[in-house]
Amino acid sequence: MGASRTCRPGIRGLNGSVERGHVHTSDIYLYSACTALPGPPVDNAALARRFGLGALWEQWADTFIGTRSRYLAICLDTGEISHTLADLGETAARRALSAVGLLPGAVDVVVMGTATPDALMPATVNMIADRLGMNHLPTYQLQSGCAGAIGALDVAYQALLTGRHETALVVGGDVGVKHYDFSLDLAALPPEQQVNALLFGVGAGAAVLGTQPAPGAPRIRRLFVEFTGLGRPPGQVVEWFGQADRGSGRPGGAEDYKAIEELVPAMAGQILRALLDDLDWKQGELDFLLPPQLSGRMSERIARELAVPEARLVSCVHETGNNGNALVFHQLERLLPQMSSGDRAIAIAVESSKWIKAGLALEAE
Amino acid sequence: MGASRTCRPGIRGLNGSVERGHVHTSDIYLYSACTALPGPPVDNAALARRFGLGALWEQWADTFIGTRSRYLAICLDTGEISHTLADLGETAARRALSAVGLLPGAVDVVVMGTATPDALMPATVNMIADRLGMNHLPTYQLQSGCAGAIGALDVAYQALLTGRHETALVVGGDVGVKHYDFSLDLAALPPEQQVNALLFGVGAGAAVLGTQPAPGAPRIRRLFVEFTGLGRPPGQVVEWFGQADRGSGRPGGAEDYKAIEELVPAMAGQILRALLDDLDWKQGELDFLLPPQLSGRMSERIARELAVPEARLVSCVHETGNNGNALVFHQLERLLPQMSSGDRAIAIAVESSKWIKAGLALEAE
Numbered sequence: 001m002g003a004s005r006t007c008r009p010g011i012r013g014l015n016g017s018v019e020r021g022h023v024h025t026s027d028i029y030l031y032s033a034c035t036a037l038p039g040p041p042v043d044n045a046a047l048a049r050r051f052g053l054g055a056l057w058e059q060w061a062d063t064f065i066g067t068r069s070r071y072l073a074i075c076l077d078t079g080e081i082s083h084t085l086a087d088l089g090e091t092a093a094r095r096a097l098s099a100v101g102l103l104p105g106a107v108d109v110v111v112m113g114t115a116t117p118d119a120l121m122p123a124t125v126n127m128i129a130d131r132l133g134m135n136h137l138p139t140y141q142l143q144s145g146c147a148g149a150i151g152a153l154d155v156a157y158q159a160l161l162t163g164r165h166e167t168a169l170v171v172g173g174d175v176g177v178k179h180y181d182f183s184l185d186l187a188a189l190p191p192e193q194q195v196n197a198l199l200f201g202v203g204a205g206a207a208v209l210g211t212q213p214a215p216g217a218p219r220i221r222r223l224f225v226e227f228t229g230l231g232r233p234p235g236q237v238v239e240w241f242g243q244a245d246r247g248s249g250r251p252g253g254a255e256d257y258k259a260i261e262e263l264v265p266a267m268a269g270q271i272l273r274a275l276l277d278d279l280d281w282k283q284g285e286l287d288f289l290l291p292p293q294l295s296g297r298m299s300e301r302i303a304r305e306l307a308v309p310e311a312r313l314v315s316c317v318h319e320t321g322n323n324g325n326a327l328v329f330h331q332l333e334r335l336l337p338q339m340s341s342g343d344r345a346i347a348i349a350v351e352s353s354k355w356i357k358a359g360l361a362l363e364a365e
Numbered sequence: 366m367g368a369s370r371t372c373r374p375g376i377r378g379l380n381g382s383v384e385r386g387h388v389h390t391s392d393i394y395l396y397s398a399c400t401a402l403p404g405p406p407v408d409n410a411a412l413a414r415r416f417g418l419g420a421l422w423e424q425w426a427d428t429f430i431g432t433r434s435r436y437l438a439i440c441l442d443t444g445e446i447s448h449t450l451a452d453l454g455e456t457a458a459r460r461a462l463s464a465v466g467l468l469p470g471a472v473d474v475v476v477m478g479t480a481t482p483d484a485l486m487p488a489t490v491n492m493i494a495d496r497l498g499m500n501h502l503p504t505y506q507l508q509s510g511c512a513g514a515i516g517a518l519d520v521a522y523q524a525l526l527t528g529r530h531e532t533a534l535v536v537g538g539d540v541g542v543k544h545y546d547f548s549l550d551l552a553a554l555p556p557e558q559q560v561n562a563l564l565f566g567v568g569a570g571a572a573v574l575g576t577q578p579a580p581g582a583p584r585i586r587r588l589f590v591e592f593t594g595l596g597r598p599p600g601q602v603v604e605w606f607g608q609a610d611r612g613s614g615r616p617g618g619a620e621d622y623k624a625i626e627e628l629v630p631a632m633a634g635q636i637l638r639a640l641l642d643d644l645d646w647k648q649g650e651l652d653f654l655l656p657p658q659l660s661g662r663m664s665e666r667i668a669r670e671l672a673v674p675e676a677r678l679v680s681c682v683h684e685t686g687n688n689g690n691a692l693v694f695h696q697l698e699r700l701l702p703q704m705s706s707g708d709r710a711i712a713i714a715v716e717s718s719k720w721i722k723a724g725l726a727l728e729a730e
Contacts, residue, residue: 110592114508120480120603121510121618122719126592130719135595139721140520141508143479145486155505155520161527178607227475227491230500238485240605242543243617252608253486354487354495356504 028160028209029217030362031102033332034095035205036173037320038083041069042076047197050076051186061198066296070201070321074177085118085175086127088204092329093132093171096206100214104132107208108165111156112141113148113325115238116176128171138165145236146292147351148172149205149328150358151225156209166211173204174324179238179252192257199295201321205329218339218362222275225358228267235259235352260294260352265302268292271348271359272306279361281344286311288338290331290347290360293317312338314345328360339364393525393574394582395727396467398697399460400570401538402685403448406434407441412562415441416551425556426563431661435566435686439542450483450540451492453569457694458497458536461571465579469497472573473530476521477506478513478690480603481541493536503530510601511657512716513537514570514693515723516590521574531576538569539689544603544617557622564660566686570694583704583727587640590723593632600624600717625659625717630667633657636713636724637671644726646709651676653703655696655712655725658682671713677703679710693725704729 044061048054062068073083089112097104112125123141138159144151149172156168186194209220238253268291276283289311291303296318303313316330323330328347335345341364349358409426413419427433438448454477462469477490488506503524509516514537521533551559574585603618633656641648654676656668661683668678681695688695693712700710706729714723 115485116607117508117605120508120605121601122594122599123508123510126594126719126721129592130595133595134592136591136593138519138590139592140516140590143482143485143488143506143508145488151505154503155523158520158523158527158529161529162523164523164526176607178605178610180607181609183609225503225505226501227494227499227504228501229487229491230495230498234487236486240482240485240543240607241611242481242541242545242605244546244548245543246606246611354491356491 026161028157028211028220029213030220031208031210031214031217032096032099033205033207033329033336034092034099035203035326035330035333036088036091036095037071037203038073038088039071041319042072043069044198046076053187064297065195065198066300066318067198067321068296068318071203072180073175073202074180076182079182081177083175085114085116085124085173085204086131088175089124089128089171089173089206090131092173092204092206093128093169096208097169100208102167102208104134106167107134107137107169108167109137109156109159110134110139110169110171111152113144113152113172114141114174115143115145115148115324116174117141125171144325145351145353146324146327147225147349147356147358148325150223150347150349150360153207153209153360154223154225157220157223160209160211168209169206170209171204171206172325172329174326175202176200177202199322201323203320203323203326203330205326205333207329207332213365216336218345218364220360221279221363222359222361225356227354228357229355232355234354235263263355264292264294264350264352265305267350267357268302268348269306271357272346275346275359275361283308284310285344286346287343288312288314288335288345290314290328290335290345292348292350293322293327295322341365391526393522393576393585394578395585396573396575396579396582397461397464398570398572398694398701399457399464400568400691400695400698401453401456401460402436402568403438403453404436406684407437408434409563411441418552429662430560430563431665431683432563432686433661433683436568437545438540438567439545441547444547446542448540450479450481450489450538450569451496453540454489454493454536454538454571455496457538457569457571458493458534461573462534465573467532467573469499471532472499472502472534473532474502474521474524475499475504475534475536476517478509478517478537479506479539480508480510480513480689481539482506490536509690510716510718511689511692512590512714512721512723513690515588515712515714515725518572518574518725519588519590522585522588525574525576533574534571535574536569536571537690537694539691540567541565542567564687566688568685568688568691568695570691570698572694572697578730581701583710583729585725586644586728587724587726590721592719593722594720597720599719600628628720629657629659629715629717630670632715632722633667633713634671636722637711640711640724640726648673649675650709651711652708653677653679653700653710655679655693655700655710657713657715658687658692660687706730
């Protein structure tokens with residue numbers, strides 16, 4: 001880590017050259033996690049004003065949803081878009097790299113996760129790589145929902161485990177402004193549709209991972225994503241429209257909140273137990289718990305049901321809103337400065353789209 | 366391979382358990398490659414009829430573009446959509462698995478590449494996993510263009526290299542019917558826009574990879590994707606529209622054919638030389654060349670310029686059209702039955718979106 005490892009252009013050779021002396025490793029470290037949000041936050045009062053919903057609604061939102069603010073990358077009054085995913089992803093990536101004194105040239109591989117790329121092509125990860133001045137390295141972009149941050153970390157982790165690469169930049173975020181319909185008469189909708197205006201936000205995060213130990217960088221003990229949706233209808237659908245079918249009457253998306261409320265807490269419990277069992281960690285030995293981030297209220301409830309009272313909770317959704325692939329980075333950004341030698345942390349993500357479990361276990365050296 | 370390796374539910378444990386005795390390997394084998402197309406093919410005569418373009422246009426298309434047919438998954442007369450990406454991906458996956466006598470339960474990890482997923486969420490890879498009866502395994506979907514098949518193979522390759530998994534299913538395809546605007550007055554457009562109706566097609570492919578040698582399964586000697594677009598504008602852009610911006614006047618996409626014609630042949634040459642050098646293979650030792658698939662004509666030209674006369678060419682685009690993430694699977698499906706012991710093959714893909722190089726080198730045992 002540090003200045004000596006920055007800027008090594010042109011010495012990588014082909015990415016596939018695992019047979020030429022690279023050394024497999026099973027120790028991968030998380031060096032940094034940073035985020036980027038388009039300020040200022042939009043609180044429930046601002047939403048209530050914009051949609052003519054009044055103080056009672058605002059109180060309902062604060063109390064029963066528990067998401068008190070979010071960031072929108074779109075002006076509530078004019079509808080003007082202020083930030084793209086590439087904008088926020090670039091900023092988060094720069095922050096994550098400078099947090100550990102690395103220049104973009106030190107990165108060997110970039111992996112991104114998002115449900116809402118700026119375009120279908122080029123992949124946003126490549127627009128970000130370009131802006132960072134990177135070239136001649138593999139980039140991958142996962143199409144994913146709330147499990148995507150851990151999915152992207154997982155693909156980077158595997159790339160590092162093979163010994164092909166030493167330093168990975170992982171980016172995640174969602175800027176779904178193309179789906180924000182401010183012409184909507186929110187007041188006329190039933191609460192289960194009003195809730196969408198409260199839940200979701202935009203943002204991006206980034207992390208740097210590598211094969212070398214570094215001060216303050218916890219080791220990744222476990223990292224997994226697991227499709228578990230066999231025979232179960234999707235809990236969340238988000239459509240896209242092409243040039244030819246823009247006029248179609250198809251809805252842009254749908255959520256099955258009932259299924260989400262029922263299944264996500266149970267799935268979170270399964271993820272926690274699987275990680276603890278697999279690592280042979282006792283529940284009381286967990287120092288930090290990063291629960292799934294749905295709404296402020298739901299995340300509180302899930303954390304309570306997970307019943308790890310000894311662990312400090314690290315949540316963000318009550319302030320950031322559910323910004324999808326950025327969430328875990330927000331949590332990691334809050335976690336890392338708090339970890340001391342020997343500390344153990346588990347992050348849990350559940351993607352309700354087609355019911356994906358994701359988990360990450362970290363241990364400070 | 367074979368019946369003894371099918372159906373091993375529930376013995377995987379957590380995907381992250383690399384520390385529990387899994388063995389790293391650098392030998393990964395390509396067992397099978399199969400494809401699925403929505404029949405029947407649409408030839409240039411059918412397109413000419415549909416758009417009132419006449420026999421001269423048809424001749425121009427045959428001769429100067431060299432893409433003689435494609436598959437559209439949409440009825441030329443009614444506009445009715447016949448196949449989704451999940452439909453074709455499922456069929457291709459079933460074929461690739463049965464080609465090697467594996468049941469879906471034998472697969473440890475699924476990776477998919479596409480530029481045109483059926484929805485933003487759930488990822489199409491998960492809808493396909495569901496249809497195949499899979500559960501409790503990691504799935505990843507890359508957002509990518511023409512380099513995406515090799516990108517998806519690469520992510521699977523890395524997952525296998527880590528020793529976390531033994532058998533991977535890789536799927537790639539594009540069904541961009543949301544972008545097919547049959548209300549277009551093609552006859553009124555300049556040739557550089559007419560060409561889009563000729564070039565693109567739909568389809569899907571799949572491959573099975575694994576860590577165990579098997580009869581007729583070549584070894585993967587090199588596999589890489591490389592972003593090379595620093596400072597260079599995208600050569601291809603494909604937009605998506607959300608619920609809120611369907612009415613926007615933004616165009617659905619753009620191609621810079623001049624840049625593509627200039628850069629792709631040179632990039633193909635660089636990929637070929639990099640692979641040959643890295644493997645210490647002489648040009649005359651290459652038995653099969655799978656050139657990039659843009660149009661029948663362009664692919665012929667690129668293959669000629671690559672100047673490997675001893676190698677047999679494996680192309681498909683003149684028949685399939687450019688169906689993006691399916692192309693390399695079509696080429697591999699044609700290649701595998703032709704390979705004999707000791708044969709060497711190189712596949713080259715170039716993604717013009719943001720200028721991505723991709724290459725794959727295979728050697729039959």
